[in-house]
Amino acid sequence: MDRPAIESPVHPSAVVDAGARLGPGTRVWHFAHVCAGARIGAGCSLGQNVFVGNDVRMGDRVKIQNNVSVYDAVTLEDDVFCGPSMVFTNVHNPRAAVERKSEYRRTLVRRGATIGANATIVCGVTIGEYAFIGAGAVVTRDVPAFALVAGVPARRIGWMSRFGERLALHLDGNGEALCPHTGDLYLLQDSVCTLVPAAQP
Template identity: 80%
Template sequence: MDRDLATADSADSAEATRAAIAADTGLGARTAAAAGATIAPGAGANPGAIVEPSAIVDPGAVLGAGTRVWHFSHVCAGARVGAACSLGQNVFIGNEVRIGDRVKIQNNVSVYDAVTIEDEVFCGPSMVFTNVHNPRAALVRKDQYRHTLVRRGATIGANATIVCGVTLGRHAFIGAGAVVLRDVPDFALMAGVPARQIGWISRFGERLALPLAGHAEAACPHTGDLYALRGGVCALLRAGGTAPHPL
């Protein structure tokens, strides 16, 4: 078959599928504007949000402007997702989840009830959140959810596990495959099972030449931002002026 003709046929087929979904659901313009997704009546999808055809956005869910929901993802009723976010393929967002702006959630991540994610957080592929400390299949423990808070700018690496009830500090970096059992300080670099702190990291994502404890100062090698360590707490002392705007 001619390549151009095959491409045209494929495009026509995709458009026909979107049209069929729109007709079946009665969502009309809202569905068409969102690339044919199943957006239930009452969902607060901003007109600037893009939802792929196989994704589902339940009634009562809210998506901010510029947010994109990729294939096979599900945003439950009551979820609040901010602006300019990216929800990768096969992502689940629970009813009581709050997500800030400019958050990236990669493929195969489930964000369950009682998880709050602030602005500019990165959740790597297949990382895991939990919300019950001691689950049993035969016991309902929805009244025992432990809240997890991911502060602004934090990164969670691929296949990492965040056991419920912890706070990940601002711009903390959780290495791939780590298992976090307790609170993580701002700018902390964590790795291992269970996760332990192995250093400090800048908001740009560069390791800082700081000891784990004591008093010291170090600059980010990329931005020139100056960080101070005082009594086990790392903080941005002075901006170097070259960091990207969102940071």
């Protein structure tokens, strides 16, 4: 079988359909399948048994762990992490006997977000920048930037820094906290968490 000309290392057992675009340094591991319309950035890693649909867009440095299917209508921005066996969906009310390909709901995972192992992302939601989805959570609605969510259905239980450390902030209201690792300052105002830009010298 002829393989498409791509710069990135692809395991011999993987299938990358002609037309798929993979950026430099992207690796595709055992038994993965990347469909022809997929657009994947540089420095990504697609683990064993990963499936990537036609209408999928991935930024740079995205890491997809084993046994994850990234179906049509999913967009992953730069530096997104998808844990082992987590699940995306794209139809809200599937029936085997009812064709609903024209009804896909788009899912957007913004830069730096983490989705834990075995989590489920119900289609049509946006996961904010650097949000953290706990293992096994079921996300049914939008997740704010820097939010830590867990449970079924997922509920906000805290806030996380860009580095992936829990912040000493109340769930709601106002306050400020430093990342325990980097010392970056985060501001919580009206239940919206933001990273305060460092002062320029």
